[in-house]
Amino acid sequence: AQSVTQLGSHVSVSEGALVLLRCNYSSSVPPYLFWYVQYPNQGLQLLLKYTTGATLVKGINGFEAEFKKSETSFHLTKPSAHMSDAAEYFCAVTITGTASKLTFGTGTRLQVTL
Amino acid sequence: DTGVSQNPRHKITKRGQNVTFRCDPISEHNRLYWYRQTLGQGPEFLTYFQNEAQLEKSRLLSDRFSAERPKGSFSTLEIQRTEQGDSAMYLCASSFNPRGGRRDYGYTFGSGTRLTVV
Numbered sequence: 001a002q003s004v005t006q007l008g009s010h011v012s013v014s015e016g017a018l019v020l021l022r023c024n025y026s027s028s029v030p031p032y033l034f035w036y037v038q039y040p041n042q043g044l045q046l047l048l049k050y051t052t053g054a055t056l057v058k059g060i061n062g063f064e065a066e067f068k069k070s071e072t073s074f075h076l077t078k079p080s081a082h083m084s085d086a087a088e089y090f091c092a093v094t095i096t097g098t099a100s101k102l103t104f105g106t107g108t109r110l111q112v113t114l
Numbered sequence: 115d116t117g118v119s120q121n122p123r124h125k126i127t128k129r130g131q132n133v134t135f136r137c138d139p140i141s142e143h144n145r146l147y148w149y150r151q152t153l154g155q156g157p158e159f160l161t162y163f164q165n166e167a168q169l170e171k172s173r174l175l176s177d178r179f180s181a182e183r184p185k186g187s188f189s190t191l192e193i194q195r196t197e198q199g200d201s202a203m204y205l206c207a208s209s210f211n212p213r214g215g216r217r218d219y220g221y222t223f224g225s226g227t228r229l230t231v232v
Contacts, residue, residue: 106156
C-alpha cells in the first residue's frame, strides 16, 4: 500500500521568503504524486502533479516540486511567498491499478507573515 | 463547464437523523469519487463510481452509508442514523478515465459539504 508523510503540520514564512513544504512517499511501484491546496471551507485545488517524464514539475501560482526517487520525496517549493499563499497544503499519491484513488498526507498549514 | 458542484454546503443535523448530500460532477467525467475529511486530517477515500457502477467501497464506509449514481451523472451520499463521529467535510471529485487511453490522473474537487452532527 502507498502512503505519504508530510513533515511539519505548520510552517511559517515571511512574505518574500522561500517556501518549502516537505513530502515523502512510500510505494512499492512507481507513484504518481500530487500537491493540492485548500483554503478555509473550500475544496481542494490541484497545484501540480508528477506522473511520468520530467522530474521537476511546475504548477500554478509559481509553485514547483521535484520528484526524487532516491529520496522518495516530492517537496513543494516557491521562491517568494505571498500573503495569498496562506492555506493548507496536501501531498497525495496514487499508483497504477488503484483506479486513481488518492492517499493524502495529513497536510501542512502555511502561514505567511509580513 | 461549471466544475464540480456539491449541495448543501453546510448541514447541521441531530444525532440519529438521516442526511443526504448531492454531487454534480463535470458533465463529461465518467468517474466520481467521495472522500471524507475530518478536522486536521487529509481527505480519506470512501467510494468511487465508473459511470453508474460503484466499483469500490472503503472500509470507512459503514452500513449506515450508501452512495448512488443512478444515471452515471450526479451522485448522492446518504448517511443513516447519524453519529457525532460522522461530523466531517464530505468531498466529491470527478475525473475522466479514457478506456485504453492515457490517464490524466487529475481530479476536480467540489467545495465539499460540511456536516455537523449535534
